[in-house]
Amino acid sequence: MKEVKLSTPLKEVDIRKLRIGDVVYISGIIVTSRDMGHLKMREVIERGEKLPVDLSGEVIFHAGPVVKKKDSGYELRVIGPTTSIRMEPHSDFIGNLGVKVIIGKGGMDEGTSNALQKYGMVYLQAPPGCAVVLGEKVEKVENVYWIELGVPEALWVLKVNEFGPLVVGMDSTGDSVYRSIKENGEKLIEKMF
Amino acid sequence: MEKIKKITTPLSNEIIQDLKAGDNVSITGYIYTGRDAAHKRLINLLKEGKKLPIEVKGQIIYYVGPAPTPPGYKCGSAGPTTSYRMDPYTPALLDLGLKGMIGKGLRSKEVIESMKKNGAVYFAAIGGVAAMIAKGIKSSEVVAYEDLGPEAIHKYYVEDFPAIVCIDAKGSNLYETEPPKYRK
Amino acid sequence: MREINAKQIKDKVKELFLQANYCIGEDVLNSIKEASLKESSETGKNVLSMILQNYKVAAEEKIAICQDTGLSILFIKLGQEVHINDNWEEAINEGVKEAYVEGYLRKSAVTDPVFDRKNTKTNCPAIIYTDIVPGDKIELLVTPKGFGSENMSRMAMMVPADGPEGIVNFIVETVKIAGPNPCPPTIVGVCVGGTTDQACVTAKKATLRKVGEHNPDPRYADMERQALEKINNLGIGPAGLGGNVTSLWVNIEYKPTHIAGMPVAVNICCHAARHASAII
Numbered sequence: 001m002k003e004v005k006l007s008t009p010l011k012e013v014d015i016r017k018l019r020i021g022d023v024v025y026i027s028g029i030i031v032t033s034r035d036m037g038h039l040k041m042r043e044v045i046e047r048g049e050k051l052p053v054d055l056s057g058e059v060i061f062h063a064g065p066v067v068k069k070k071d072s073g074y075e076l077r078v079i080g081p082t083t084s085i086r087m088e089p090h091s092d093f094i095g096n097l098g099v100k101v102i103i104g105k106g107g108m109d110e111g112t113s114n115a116l117q118k119y120g121m122v123y124l125q126a127p128p129g130c131a132v133v134l135g136e137k138v139e140k141v142e143n144v145y146w147i148e149l150g151v152p153e154a155l156w157v158l159k160v161n162e163f164g165p166l167v168v169g170m171d172s173t174g175d176s177v178y179r180s181i182k183e184n185g186e187k188l189i190e191k192m193f
Numbered sequence: 194m195e196k197i198k199k200i201t202t203p204l205s206n207e208i209i210q211d212l213k214a215g216d217n218v219s220i221t222g223y224i225y226t227g228r229d230a231a232h233k234r235l236i237n238l239l240k241e242g243k244k245l246p247i248e249v250k251g252q253i254i255y256y257v258g259p260a261p262t263p264p265g266y267k268c269g270s271a272g273p274t275t276s277y278r279m280d281p282y283t284p285a286l287l288d289l290g291l292k293g294m295i296g297k298g299l300r301s302k303e304v305i306e307s308m309k310k311n312g313a314v315y316f317a318a319i320g321g322v323a324a325m326i327a328k329g330i331k332s333s334e335v336v337a338y339e340d341l342g343p344e345a346i347h348k349y350y351v352e353d354f355p356a357i358v359c360i361d362a363k364g365s366n367l368y369e370t371e372p373p374k375y376r377k
Numbered sequence: 378m379r380e381i382n383a384k385q386i387k388d389k390v391k392e393l394f395l396q397a398n399y400c401i402g403e404d405v406l407n408s409i410k411e412a413s414l415k416e417s418s419e420t421g422k423n424v425l426s427m428i429l430q431n432y433k434v435a436a437e438e439k440i441a442i443c444q445d446t447g448l449s450i451l452f453i454k455l456g457q458e459v460h461i462n463d464n465w466e467e468a469i470n471e472g473v474k475e476a477y478v479e480g481y482l483r484k485s486a487v488t489d490p491v492f493d494r495k496n497t498k499t500n501c502p503a504i505i506y507t508d509i510v511p512g513d514k515i516e517l518l519v520t521p522k523g524f525g526s527e528n529m530s531r532m533a534m535m536v537p538a539d540g541p542e543g544i545v546n547f548i549v550e551t552v553k554i555a556g557p558n559p560c561p562p563t564i565v566g567v568c569v570g571g572t573t574d575q576a577c578v579t580a581k582k583a584t585l586r587k588v589g590e591h592n593p594d595p596r597y598a599d600m601e602r603q604a605l606e607k608i609n610n611l612g613i614g615p616a617g618l619g620g621n622v623t624s625l626w627v628n629i630e631y632k633p634t635h636i637a638g639m640p641v642a643v644n645i646c647c648h649a650a651r652h653a654s655a656i657i
Contacts, residue, residue, distance in 0.1 A: 035537040035636065064636065082637055086536040152636050215420075230494070260444045260483040269481050270441040275525045275558050297525075298558040298617065319616050320525060320560035321649045322427045323444045324435040342496050343444075343483050355427075357420070357618065368557055371619025375418060375612030 005162065009057025010100040012120035018168050020175045024124055025164035026101070029142065029157060030059040034082055036153040038090045040146055045093075052145040053157055056098030061126075062087055062105070064152025067141065074141040076158065080131035081105040084123070088112060095119035107169055107178030116172050124166035137163040199353075203251030204292040209312050212358045214365035218316065220354040224253040224295070226347040228274050231338050232282035239285055246337035247346060250290030253316075256297075258343035259333075260323070268330040268349065272323030273297040276315070280304050287311040295356055299368055309364045317359035317367070329354050379456070379513035381657060383463035386515065389655055390451070390472025390503075393519040395480045397653040398446050400436045404588040405564070405625070405650050412562055412615075412622040421620030425562075428615075428648055439480075443649045446482040447521035449473045449503040452582060458513035466505065474499040485524070506578060520585055520652040526563065529555035532577055532642040541600050544569055544641055548604045549611070551643045552624060557617020560647035562625045564588060565604070568642045571632035580642035583628040585652045592629055601627045615648075 001021040006014060008028030018024065031053055033041065044051055065079040084104030091112035094102070100121050102108070105128045116122060126134060143157040170176040200208055202222030212218070225247055227235070235245055256276050260269030276296030283294070284307035295316045308315065318326065330349045337346040360366045406429075413425035435442040451469060461468075477484055477500040486501060487494040531551045535543055548567055555563075566583030568576045591598035604627045614620020625648065634640065 039538065086538060086637065089538050150636065258444060258483060258485070260441045260446060261481040263438075263440055263481040266440070269483070270435075270444040270446075272444050274445065275528070277558065297560065299556055317557075317616065317618065319424055319427050321443045321647060322431040324438065324440045324442060325427065325431045327440065328434070342498070343485070344496075359618075367618055371418070371420070372612035372614065372617070375614055375619050375621050377610040377612070 008059060010059070011057070012100065015100050015122055016120050016172045018122050018171055019173070020168050020171050020177050022168045023164070024166045024168060025162040026059060026166065027161050027163070028159070030061045030103070030160055030163060031055065032061045032063045032065065032079075032154075032156040032158065034062055034064050034153050035086055036149045037146065037155050038087055038094070040149065041097075042090065042093060045097075051097070053143075053155060054098075055094070058099055059101040059103060060094055060099050061103040061158075063103075065135075065156055066131075067151060067156075074144060076135055076138045076141050076156075078131035078135040079138060079158075080134060081126040081128055084108050091115035092118070095121055103166055107176065113170055113174055113176055113179070116170055117174050120172050122168050122172060123170035125169040126164075126166055134163070137161060202253055202293075204253065204314070205251070206312055209292055209314055209362050212314050212361055214358050214361045214367050214370065216358040218356050218358060220253070220295075220316075220356060221352050222350070224255050224349050224351055224354075225336070226255045226257050226259070226345075226349065227279075228256050228258050228344050229278050230341050230344040231346050232279050234338060236282045236285055239289075245289075247348075249286055251292050253293035253295060254286070254291060255295040255318075255349070259327070259347070260343070262333070266327055268327050268333040270323035270327050271330060272320055272326055273318040276300055283307065287313050295354075300360060305360060305364050305366065308360060308362060312362045314358055314362055315360040316356035318354070318356050326354065378460050379458050380460050380462060381515065383461055383465065383468035385657060386461065386465070387468040387472040387475070389517060389657055390469050390519065391476040391479075393517060393653040393655055394449060394473060394476035394482070394521060395439075397519055397521055397651040398441045398476075398480065398482055399439050400653075401432045401442060401649065401651065405648070406432060408588045408625045409562070409648060412625060416615065416620050416622045418614055418618075418620035420618045421615040421622065424615035424618065425622070441480075441482055442651065443523060443647075444483055445485065445523035445525060446477065446500070447523040447651075448486060449477075449500055450520050450522055450581070451503055451505045452518040452520075452585075453505065453507045454510045454514075454516040455507050456512035456514045457509050459515060469505060470499075470501045470503050473501055473503045482521075515657040516654070517657070518585065518652065518654040522581070523647060523649070526559035526645045526647040529559040530580070530642075530644045532573065532580075532640065534573070535639045535641050537637075537639050539639060541596070544639075545600055545604045545607065547641055548627065548643050549607045551645070552608045552613070553611055555645060556613060559645045560649070561613055561617055562615055562622045562648050564625050564646040564648070564650045565608070565627045566644040566646065567604075567627065567629040569629065569631045569639060570634035571640060572634070573640055575632055576640040576642035577644070579630050579632055580644035583630045584644050584646040584650060586628040588626045588650075592631075594631075597629050597631060601629050604629075
């Protein structure tokens with residue numbers, strides 16, 4: 001298990017070195033997207049249009065921040081991860097857009113594991129319920145798109161400095177902490193009953 | 194409508210073998226009632242090696258918890274309850290010689306196998322046709338577990354009780370064979 | 378402030394539970410009549426004809442349509458200008474008790490659900506949902522809910538990505554799993570949104586909506602149509618003995634919900650969808 005500091009845009013070769021249990025800190029740009037954000041990205045691409053952000057080498061963070069509107073833009077107050085499994089149907093789609101890191105909580109399923117292997121991506125677990133601490137790592141709100149979806153569901157483009165600690169929960173070799181826990185649990189249930 | 198087979202209780206093996214899934218029947222004779230709580234007590238008695246309060250051999254159990262009897266009736270509204278809840282208790286009773294069950298809804302694989310092994314039939318009464326069924330019950334007495342109220346074991350004398358052979362002694366099951374004919 | 382006597386409430390509750398248990402609503406009756414014309418299976422037609430005859434006997438002779446006279450549920454809109462001169466909950470429960478004892482209705486309520494399961498002998502406690510609304514009236518909507526159908530109900534915490542297709546599939550799957558157990562042809566009440574509790578209660582209320590009326594929002598009405606068509610294509614039929622009328626109607630309600638969720642509750646009601654209402 002190692003501690004790794006990475007900067008965006010991320011390179012596939014660096015991502016493919018990460019293994020489950022590694023602790024990662026990311027500097028540069030991360031983009032938030034939750035349920036509606038992902039659905040809208042698909043609609044836009046299906047229409048043959050471009051997304052407002054180039055996601056090549058980028059990070060998608062399953063989150064919706066609490067922000068304060070100011071004359072000069074938005075100030076981020078706190079931000080924490082939402083449950084990632086809801087975004088499971090979209091993993092291959094975002095891998096194809098060039099995304100290299102997904103940050104969330106609770107893990108994702110086999111479809112995502114396949115996409116991580118195929119595109120050289122990792123899934124990082126952000127500490128849940130630590131929205132204040134994570135918020136302090138956000139230097140500024142660079143931009144926001146699709147605010148009509150509501151503050152939580154919009155695409156927030158955030159400049160971050162050593163955002164973390166983030167733990168590799170699923171890596172590009174197909175390993176998954178969440179899968180092992182589930183399998184062990186199932187074996188125990190068989191034993192118990 | 195097809196011919197209705199008139200049958201009387203107690204059910205002989207001959208009657209059982211003659212009944213086919215899909216037959217419309219009209220039952221006359223004595224039948225017993227029992228549902229969740231009564232079945233639990235019967236099985237507990239069997240486990241303890243004690244005698245049951247009713248004779249099960251050759252008999253029909255009707256899964257019902259009737260409404261109270263209004264004036265002028267022998268029994269209150271008495272439609273079938275959903276049978277699957279009695280599944281855990283049924284094979285033991287079939288082993289003792291129970292020949293018929295009246296209820297509604299699906300039965301488990303274990304129950305159907307036990308029916309094939311022991312030669313028994315499962316009749317479906319129509320759920321929600323309770324008022325009409327009440328009119329066909331000519332006498333009713335509580336024979337066990339009065340404290341259970343509607344869940345007590347009653348002995349009914351029924352005349353022309355309408356039912357359909359839902360699962361026969363060969364395991365042919367209307368709930369499996371009929372819906373696919375209407376599936377689109 | 379309008380003063381209402383608790384006895385008035387008790388009497389009205391009693392009257393409504395008797396009415397609901399003896400007389401089926403016009404909309405359900407007409408729906409079964411239409412279904413018996415549409416049904417192609419011979420057994421199915423016979424079942425529907427027996428159901429219609431049973432409704433007639435029950436209403437004429439004032440005997441319970443079904444022996445499962447259910448747990449007693451009330452949806453009440455209580456005007457904020459109303460003052461009740463005695464214990465409201467006691468009055469309602471007294472009304473239920475009188476209906477069930479004097480009306481020869483089965484008492485199906487048990488105390489603790491796991492261990493003793495002792496019959497309360499009164500069909501109480503009633504399950505009461507009260508909304509406080511402007512005005513000086515009390516609107517009562519009562520429904521005795523039988524458990525053959527209640528036991529077949531389901532809920533799922535779906536996700537936004539599941540969409541309308543996911544919801545329709547969940548509804549159809551619920552009916553498919555239920556098979557003959559809830560006494561088809563059924564009326565299916567659905568609520569999408571809210572929270573776990575709100576979705577379940579609203580789905581129950583949805584079963585009481587008039588059969589034949591769609592949700593005023595055309596997108597939800599479309600989901601209702603799709604679900605009904607797919608359900609009837611399952612072939613389960615009246616009493617589950619095969620046929621093309623498995624459900625009479627699907628009612629979908631929706632409630633505002635959390636950005637992360639899409640709860641879906643499906644409450645199944647048997648063909649004897651019994652309810653009665655009155656305004657005091």
